[in-house]
Amino acid sequence: MPTDDAGNCLEGVRVLDLTQFEAGPSCTEALAFLGADVVKVENPKGDPGRSSGGAPGADAWYFLQYNANKRSITVNLKDPRGLALLKDMVTKADVFIENYAPGAIERLGLGADVVRGINPAIIYAQVKGFGTGSPYENNLAFDMIAQACGDTMSVTGPKDGPPMKPGPSIGDTGTGMLLAISVLGALFRRTRTGQGEHLQVAMQDAMLHYIRGAFAAHARTGKPAPRAGSASLGATNPPCGIFPCKPGGANDYVFVYTSRGNPEHWPRLLKVIGREDLIGDERYATREARIAHEPEINAIISEWTRHHTKQDAMAIIGAVGVPAGAVLDTGELLGDPSFEARGIMQTIQHPKAGPYKMPAWPVRFSGSPPPIRPAPLLGGNNEDVLNDWLGMSRDEVGSLQADKVI
Amino acid sequence: MPTDDAGNCLEGVRVLDLTQFEAGPSCTEALAFLGADVVKVENPKGDPGRSSGGAPGADAWYFLQYNANKRSITVNLKDPRGLALLKDMVTKADVFIENYAPGAIERLGLGADVVRGINPAIIYAQVKGFGTGSPYENNLAFDMIAQACGDTMSVTGPKDGPPMKPGPSIGDTGTGMLLAISVLGALFRRTRTGQGEHLQVAMQDAMLHYIRGAFAAHARTGKPAPRAGSASLGATNPPCGIFPCKPGGANDYVFVYTSRGNPEHWPRLLKVIGREDLIGDERYATREARIAHEPEINAIISEWTRHHTKQDAMAIIGAVGVPAGAVLDTGELLGDPSFEARGIMQTIQHPKAGPYKMPAWPVRFSGSPPPIRPAPLLGGNNEDVLNDWLGMSRDEVGSLQADKVI
Numbered sequence: 001m002p003t004d005d006a007g008n009c010l011e012g013v014r015v016l017d018l019t020q021f022e023a024g025p026s027c028t029e030a031l032a033f034l035g036a037d038v039v040k041v042e043n044p045k046g047d048p049g050r051s052s053g054g055a056p057g058a059d060a061w062y063f064l065q066y067n068a069n070k071r072s073i074t075v076n077l078k079d080p081r082g083l084a085l086l087k088d089m090v091t092k093a094d095v096f097i098e099n100y101a102p103g104a105i106e107r108l109g110l111g112a113d114v115v116r117g118i119n120p121a122i123i124y125a126q127v128k129g130f131g132t133g134s135p136y137e138n139n140l141a142f143d144m145i146a147q148a149c150g151d152t153m154s155v156t157g158p159k160d161g162p163p164m165k166p167g168p169s170i171g172d173t174g175t176g177m178l179l180a181i182s183v184l185g186a187l188f189r190r191t192r193t194g195q196g197e198h199l200q201v202a203m204q205d206a207m208l209h210y211i212r213g214a215f216a217a218h219a220r221t222g223k224p225a226p227r228a229g230s231a232s233l234g235a236t237n238p239p240c241g242i243f244p245c246k247p248g249g250a251n252d253y254v255f256v257y258t259s260r261g262n263p264e265h266w267p268r269l270l271k272v273i274g275r276e277d278l279i280g281d282e283r284y285a286t287r288e289a290r291i292a293h294e295p296e297i298n299a300i301i302s303e304w305t306r307h308h309t310k311q312d313a314m315a316i317i318g319a320v321g322v323p324a325g326a327v328l329d330t331g332e333l334l335g336d337p338s339f340e341a342r343g344i345m346q347t348i349q350h351p352k353a354g355p356y357k358m359p360a361w362p363v364r365f366s367g368s369p370p371p372i373r374p375a376p377l378l379g380g381n382n383e384d385v386l387n388d389w390l391g392m393s394r395d396e397v398g399s400l401q402a403d404k405v406i
Numbered sequence: 407m408p409t410d411d412a413g414n415c416l417e418g419v420r421v422l423d424l425t426q427f428e429a430g431p432s433c434t435e436a437l438a439f440l441g442a443d444v445v446k447v448e449n450p451k452g453d454p455g456r457s458s459g460g461a462p463g464a465d466a467w468y469f470l471q472y473n474a475n476k477r478s479i480t481v482n483l484k485d486p487r488g489l490a491l492l493k494d495m496v497t498k499a500d501v502f503i504e505n506y507a508p509g510a511i512e513r514l515g516l517g518a519d520v521v522r523g524i525n526p527a528i529i530y531a532q533v534k535g536f537g538t539g540s541p542y543e544n545n546l547a548f549d550m551i552a553q554a555c556g557d558t559m560s561v562t563g564p565k566d567g568p569p570m571k572p573g574p575s576i577g578d579t580g581t582g583m584l585l586a587i588s589v590l591g592a593l594f595r596r597t598r599t600g601q602g603e604h605l606q607v608a609m610q611d612a613m614l615h616y617i618r619g620a621f622a623a624h625a626r627t628g629k630p631a632p633r634a635g636s637a638s639l640g641a642t643n644p645p646c647g648i649f650p651c652k653p654g655g656a657n658d659y660v661f662v663y664t665s666r667g668n669p670e671h672w673p674r675l676l677k678v679i680g681r682e683d684l685i686g687d688e689r690y691a692t693r694e695a696r697i698a699h700e701p702e703i704n705a706i707i708s709e710w711t712r713h714h715t716k717q718d719a720m721a722i723i724g725a726v727g728v729p730a731g732a733v734l735d736t737g738e739l740l741g742d743p744s745f746e747a748r749g750i751m752q753t754i755q756h757p758k759a760g761p762y763k764m765p766a767w768p769v770r771f772s773g774s775p776p777p778i779r780p781a782p783l784l785g786g787n788n789e790d791v792l793n794d795w796l797g798m799s800r801d802e803v804g805s806l807q808a809d810k811v812i
Contacts, residue, residue, distance in 0.1 A: 005603070009591035022619075034591035048667045053626055061622040131770075133748045139724040141731070144638050148648070148661035148731030149720075151739055153636070155573030156562060163648060163659060163733050165636050166572030167561030168616035170580070177583040182769040184590035185415035185440035191597045197411070201769045205750045208765035210574035213428075214736050215764060216467040220459055224657070224735035230559070230571050232550050242554070242569060251630070253569060255554035261454045314555075318545040325547070325554035327569050329630035330620050333557055342539045344611045359614035359621060363588040363607045364537075 006370035010036035016093040020047040023127045024099030025066040026176030032069035033361040033370045040072045046378040058352035064375045071381035077108050081405045090118045092389045099127035102138045121196045123186045131202035146171030150207020155214045159229045175206035238294040243305040253327040254313040265322045272320045273304035343369045350374040412776035416442035422499040426453040429533045430505030431472040432582030438475035439767040439776045446478045452784040464758035473781035480785035480812050487811045496524045498795045505533035508544045527602045529592045537608035552577030556613020561620045565635045581612035644700040649711040660719040661731040671728045678726045679710035749775045756780040
């Protein structure tokens with residue numbers, strides 16, 4: 001029986017979480033998976049992420065993904081008593097995180113100077129679309145805007161077609177992960193020095209971290225990194241791409257790659273696809289020759305892959321030590337029992353949505369990912385949080401609720 | 407003058423870094439940016455990443471990107487004296503990280519049981535392509551294989567075309583970031599409990615963390631998440647996509663998005679593009695109406711964007727509070743002086759490659775990203791590391807070198 005070996009990493013760490021949508025929530029959720037007490041502070045209408053896309057009963061699936069293992073309280077920050085309550089919580093918090101539109105947290109009266117003035121040891125962390133000093137520092141941003149302005153779109157898509165948005169929400173979750181690393185670094189230092197910190201990350205800036213291969217490609221050629229279709233940026237080592245498999249559905253492809261670092265890959269591949277006759281053939285014997293004959297090579301491999309399912313092709317080619325990967329879709333991943341058996345996907349029991357299978361924190365601690373607890377209902381923890389953090393009685397909380405402060 | 411406020415976060419933390427290529431090195435580099443003493447242990451031939459793609463004098467640009475702020479030593483682990491040396495270093499290390507092919511670290515005699523036996527308080531961390539218990543656990547993986555098998559390709563590309571590989575190396579760096587968070591969580595706990603840890607992450611599993619929006623889309627429709635072209639997964643709120651700009655180059659597009667959460671975006675957009683006449687027009691007045699007339703809407707916006715550069719279009723639309731983002735390429739980002747002024751890109755002076763401008767750790771600590779120090783030359787720190795960690799004299803190190811142990 002796996003135990004929650006991750007969940008005591010951040011035991012006792014209190015996070016005051018004023019984030020919404022995904023970039024901020026993915027950061028605080030990572031801290032929650034590792035055992036921090038993350039209290040999501042929402043205005044009485046709730047994080048707009050609660051209604052992003054379809055909502056199963058109460059909150060959107062989207063919201064359930066990015067707010068697991070947290071608690072939720074409602075606070076009306078425009079009411080002076082609500083603001084005072086939040087400032088009391090600041091005195092008890094280790095981390096404060098927000099990702100409002102530019103200038104909004106300052107207008108609420110909770111800018112870095114105010115919060116750090118109340119609690120100098122706090123880690124105050126912010127996500128914005130564009131960095132302070134950028135020409136666009138006051139612009140709104142969402143995942144796709146960060147991806148447009150951060151190069152990830154310009155290097156994604158067909159070689160001769162328009163840019164495409166990568167499917168993964170790197171603009172949001174990608175940014176959130178870099179902030180989580182930085183928060184943890186500052187928390188670690190604080191155990192030794194007591195020092196607080198002011199952390200800021202811009203989504204556009206964060207994109208550069210994920211696209212450094214494109215900057216390396218630019219340095220090699222002196223030209224903007226192009227789109228690489230289904231291959232890797234700067235890959236010049238055919239075969240490297242996807243090949244069609246039976247029965248020919250939209251995702252029936254297998255990625256096949258022979259590494260430059262391992263010249264055995266190519267003859268092994270020829271052997272496993274029944275083309276031993278081509279081993280040593282000078283048209284394909286070297287990397288340079290394969291570059292010159294790439295269309296023929298792709299045709300040779302496709303001729304074999306078309307007669308196999310992507311799963312079989314991956315298994316057969318992978319078994320001889322050549323990198324191969326089936327292009328799997330969400331349905332195939334959800335249907336693969338191995339993920340649930342290994343705890344990489346877990347089924348939560350949400351009080352309104354019912355059972356829901358979702359990806360867990362994928363890093364295993366002593367063999368197991370941390371268990372998922374369902375995202376909280378709006379204000380679902382008003383009483384227990386205000387009691388835990390501030391020692392408030394049930395009557396005091398009830399009175400704040402009656403007065404619409406929370 | 408900005409000070410390196412990030413660089414003392416992990417002061418005194420020693421990382422024994424047996425990683426290569428990108429997934430592992432991006433993780434240890436993040437720790438190095440925050441001030442850990444990361445010692446890259448390479449066999450005398452060096453990390454194969456040193457020759458991935460073009461090499462400016464000595465090491466590839468690719469290598470410089472993922473190995474900044476580290477030190478390098480060479481150790482021949484197949485020599486019993488080399489292995490003994492590494493085991494001595496294990497006694498001084500806080501973190502041990504490797505991303506060799508499945509089974510390789512155990513064959514070297516440095517499996518988790520051995521290393522944790524020597525130093526029970528160590529954080530022992532591993533990256534593999536596929537998870538223990540997966541049908542593919544012994545398969546090789548590279549970034550593109552993880553992206554094929556982890557759904558990111560199936561949701562990227564033209565709506566009616568084949569899957570595409572996202573340009574960003576989420577399979578590598580995306581995995582590395584999740585491991586860095588987990589290492590830091592375990593290090594934080596260790597300050598309190600002294601407990602060591604065994605962390606493992608599979609690149610395929612890590613992809614699910616970045617594609618949770620696709621799983622939310624699947625939950626809404628009951629069907630595999632489709633490719634969304636230039637839009638966002640599950641976006642049903644036109645306009646949401648890229649629009650052509652002058653002068654019509656490969657990346658001359660601007661992303662424009664009107665948020666469902668903010669109904670003012672649409673009339674603001676119409677006004678700024680000179681189509682106030684359409685405000686209130688029932689063909690476009692509601693989200694449902696805009697979905698029904700998406701091609702017309704896209705034509706109306708394109709008619710305006712075609713007469714503007716992407717930078718102007720972004721500035722004009724963004725200024726009225728509507729999300730807009732120019733599709734920028736690596737050349738445009740490298741040429742924008744704001745990144746260097748803000749420290750988001752920094753120019754290193756590499757002893758062999760000379761000056762090289764590259765992206766820094768993008769999170770600002772008290773206003774500044776941490777400074778970049780150039781990636782080390784192969785074995786460039788043999789003497790100082792073995793002196794710092796093990797108290798060896800110059801003569802002792804020289805003798806190991808003469809015997810080809812290091």
